[in-house]
Amino acid sequence: MNGRALGHLPPVDPEVLAALRITPSSTSDLLAGRIDEWRHVFGSGHEIVDQAVRSGSIDRVDYELPVSRGRSITLSVLSNPNAVGLQPGIYFAHGGGLMAGTRFSEADGIIDWVSRLGAVVATVEYALAPEHGYSVAVNDVIAGMRWFFGRASELGVDAGRIVIAGVSAGGGLAASAVQLAVETKDASLTGIAGQLLLSPMLDDRHETASSQQCHIGPWPQAANVLAWASSLAADFDDDSSQSSDPQERTPDAERRASARQSIKPPSRAVSLAGLPSTYIEVGSAEVFRDEGVEYASRLWMAGVQAELHVWAGGTHGFDIYAHTALAQATVDARVSWLSRVLDVTPVAPMERSVST
Amino acid sequence: MRDLMSRLTAVDPDASEALRIIAYFDSLTEAHAGLEAVLRGAAVLSGATVGFVDTSLRLAMRVNSGARQMPPPSLDLSSIAWPHRQVGHELSLVWLELEGAVPASAQIILERSATAMRIVIDRTRVRASEGGDEGAIEVLLDLNASVDDIRRAATKLGLNLTAKVRLEAVDVTSATVPRLSILREVDVGRYRLNLVPEGRSSELRSKSSGVERRGGTPFVPLTEVATAAHQAMIALRLTTHLFPHVEWSELGTLGTLLSADTDSTRSPDPDEVNLARALDRPWAAASVEALLATDSLRGASSMLNLHHSTLLSRRDQLSADLGYDIATPHGRLRLWLAFSLNLYKRPLPS
Numbered sequence: 001m002n003g004r005a006l007g008h009l010p011p012v013d014p015e016v017l018a019a020l021r022i023t024p025s026s027t028s029d030l031l032a033g034r035i036d037e038w039r040h041v042f043g044s045g046h047e048i049v050d051q052a053v054r055s056g057s058i059d060r061v062d063y064e065l066p067v068s069r070g071r072s073i074t075l076s077v078l079s080n081p082n083a084v085g086l087q088p089g090i091y092f093a094h095g096g097g098l099m100a101g102t103r104f105s106e107a108d109g110i111i112d113w114v115s116r117l118g119a120v121v122a123t124v125e126y127a128l129a130p131e132h133g134y135s136v137a138v139n140d141v142i143a144g145m146r147w148f149f150g151r152a153s154e155l156g157v158d159a160g161r162i163v164i165a166g167v168s169a170g171g172g173l174a175a176s177a178v179q180l181a182v183e184t185k186d187a188s189l190t191g192i193a194g195q196l197l198l199s200p201m202l203d204d205r206h207e208t209a210s211s212q213q214c215h216i217g218p219w220p221q222a223a224n225v226l227a228w229a230s231s232l233a234a235d236f237d238d239d240s241s242q243s244s245d246p247q248e249r250t251p252d253a254e255r256r257a258s259a260r261q262s263i264k265p266p267s268r269a270v271s272l273a274g275l276p277s278t279y280i281e282v283g284s285a286e287v288f289r290d291e292g293v294e295y296a297s298r299l300w301m302a303g304v305q306a307e308l309h310v311w312a313g314g315t316h317g318f319d320i321y322a323h324t325a326l327a328q329a330t331v332d333a334r335v336s337w338l339s340r341v342l343d344v345t346p347v348a349p350m351e352r353s354v355s356t
Numbered sequence: 357m358r359d360l361m362s363r364l365t366a367v368d369p370d371a372s373e374a375l376r377i378i379a380y381f382d383s384l385t386e387a388h389a390g391l392e393a394v395l396r397g398a399a400v401l402s403g404a405t406v407g408f409v410d411t412s413l414r415l416a417m418r419v420n421s422g423a424r425q426m427p428p429p430s431l432d433l434s435s436i437a438w439p440h441r442q443v444g445h446e447l448s449l450v451w452l453e454l455e456g457a458v459p460a461s462a463q464i465i466l467e468r469s470a471t472a473m474r475i476v477i478d479r480t481r482v483r484a485s486e487g488g489d490e491g492a493i494e495v496l497l498d499l500n501a502s503v504d505d506i507r508r509a510a511t512k513l514g515l516n517l518t519a520k521v522r523l524e525a526v527d528v529t530s531a532t533v534p535r536l537s538i539l540r541e542v543d544v545g546r547y548r549l550n551l552v553p554e555g556r557s558s559e560l561r562s563k564s565s566g567v568e569r570r571g572g573t574p575f576v577p578l579t580e581v582a583t584a585a586h587q588a589m590i591a592l593r594l595t596t597h598l599f600p601h602v603e604w605s606e607l608g609t610l611g612t613l614l615s616a617d618t619d620s621t622r623s624p625d626p627d628e629v630n631l632a633r634a635l636d637r638p639w640a641a642a643s644v645e646a647l648l649a650t651d652s653l654r655g656a657s658s659m660l661n662l663h664h665s666t667l668l669s670r671r672d673q674l675s676a677d678l679g680y681d682i683a684t685p686h687g688r689l690r691l692w693l694a695f696s697l698n699l700y701k702r703p704l705p706s
Contacts, residue, residue: 011387014383014384014387014388014389014393015384015389015393015396015397017383017387018379018380018381018383018384018387018389018397019380021379021380021383022376022379022380022383322400322422322423323396323397323399323400323422323423324393324396324423325392325393325396328423328424
């Protein structure tokens with residue numbers, strides 16, 4: 001902070017504020033430790049995808065992918081039934097504070113990409129805290145990425161036009177996964193066209209001005225502290241000790257090895273050189289504002305192309321209020337960047353009830 | 357898109373829909389959100405296309421149920437058959453494009469969005485007609501003008517907000533046109549309305565010719581100009597050649613009655629019909645006026661420069677025409693009311 005005075009959180013956009021006022025907050029469940037209730041209220045989004053499939057506007061295929069320790073993860077691949085030939089791909093990690101959410105939590109947004117860009121979207125359901133740690137979640141995301149790249153042509157995807165995307169916790173996981181892919185020169189992940197990081201959860205240190213200003217709204221600092229603590233602590237805990245599934249039991253030695261190799265949050269990376277073209281968006285009235293801005297600055301400093309949007313008066317997750325001018329602008333800005341990076345021409349937004 | 361309301365209902369089925377609608381628009385208003393934000397809110401809360409037209413501001417907007425902007429509708433308000441509400445006045449409407457029965461929630465949405473939009477317009481816009489002084493006078497004459505509108509208009513006219521003005525309605529043949537003046541029209545013709553600030557009345561009075569017909573009001577604050585203008589117009593319509601100057605304050609309850617008589621389709625009552633017929637006699641109007649203005653036959657006849665026996669026979673003739681004795685106090689009152697209404701409905705001099 002360099003001794004500079006810390007003011008209040010900038011005011012919330014009027015439309016977003018009105019919507020927040022009539023929307024019950026569920027963060028209290030999380031802060032009170034009622035994780036199951038909070039996960040339930042956070043919602044699954046399955047019904048939205050089901051409806052889109054029924055209306056014929058998207059196709060959906062689910063895949064079970066075995067990962068380490070006998071666990072498997074679920075991926076859904078959503079595509080446009082009218083698409084012909086190879087399409088751009090978007091690999092997506094959902095939000096939910098590393099502790100909640102499903103691969104369809106942001107169903108509206110990903111269906112929009114399928115409809116408007118013709119993209120094939122693979123959305124992954126990674127392991128959640130506190131049962132599983134940050135490293136497990138990142139490794140799940142990477143496993144899904146490798147699978148998506150490896151099966152690209154089979155899925156109708158042009159492997160040279162794949163963007164890694166994530167929202168909130170998923171934004172942080174996507175950023176970590178992309179960092180690792182670049183750092184390890186992972187041959188199966190060459191040619192990532194870009195990363196789309198929406199209000200990404202990048203920094204576990206809670207030292208930025210926005211982190212210290214944000215004590216209200218859908219994702220206050222207290223929730224962020226709890227989420228990071230749960231996720232990072234689980235990297236060191238025996239994450240299977242609470243599980244009744246004997247297959248998940250991990251020997252102490254393996255656990256310690258895993259802890260030593262634990263993956264650091266994206267903002268702690270020493271170098272961001274070599275990362276793909278990046279889109280970052282944050283709201284000016286959210287906890288993640290300054291870590292997003294800082295990440296973009298560091299990318300530019302490292303010579304990486306980046307596009308940064310700070311939406312005035314945006315709270316965390318303001319885009320769920322899709323009717324607001326701010327949400328409409330942000331959805332359009334994402335599609336604009338995606339169309340440039342993926343080299344596609346978007347079609348105009350349309351009513352969800354109208355199938356293409 | 358997921359409808360905001362159904363999303364909320366799924367999360368919190370117990371909370372009242374009406375209260376949420378009210379809270380939503382109240383919050384927009386408190387935070388100074390714009391017209392478009394109100395329309396988007398109405399669209400998403402109702403799940404319908406929403407339109408808004410204000411012909412005085414030349415504004416037209418339409419957003420679909422997904423809260424995305426659509427091409428603007430025409431400025432023609434008469435073609436709007438959807439459920440709607442006025443936004444402050446009859447030249448400004450917001451509507452919901454809902455087929456069939458209008459649910460209670462939609463009524464609340466219309467009402468609250470109309471209120472919210474009215475507040476936005478008051479805060480942000482100067483009326484399009486507020487071009488020159490005439491436009492500013494129009495604002496003062498608008499019964500729906502807000503205090504902010506009036507303040508801006510007063511500034512434009514060089515009037516202090518605490519100033520008081522007298523309203524004078526004069527016939528259009530009046531030679532004197534003061535600076536704060538505007539032509540107005542009612543069903544019986546055109547007239548000129550003058551605003552006379554306190555302290556400047558003597559200046560105007562000395563310039564006015566004695567023959568001009570004039571209805572006037574007491575001095576009133578600027579917030580009451582619109583009401584006073586209506587009163588001056590009523591007073592003007594009761595002027596005659598014999599009594600060219602009428603003050604609203606002297607009309608008493610008659611003024612109230614005439615203000616209330618706004619139904620132009622009402623058929624005349626028998627006294628009005630009989631009087632109108634009686635007034636076909638060329639001498640009748642002046643005789644009636646003189647008889648009503650004086651308390652004796654002698655006084656009335658001297659006013660008309662007539663021999664009192666001539667006026668007596670005219671009074672008897674009038675009583676016969678009207679079917680009641682106008683020499684009695686009650687008959688005199690009936691005549692006075694019918695004659696006032698008759699004057700009120702006469703065309704203004706042009």
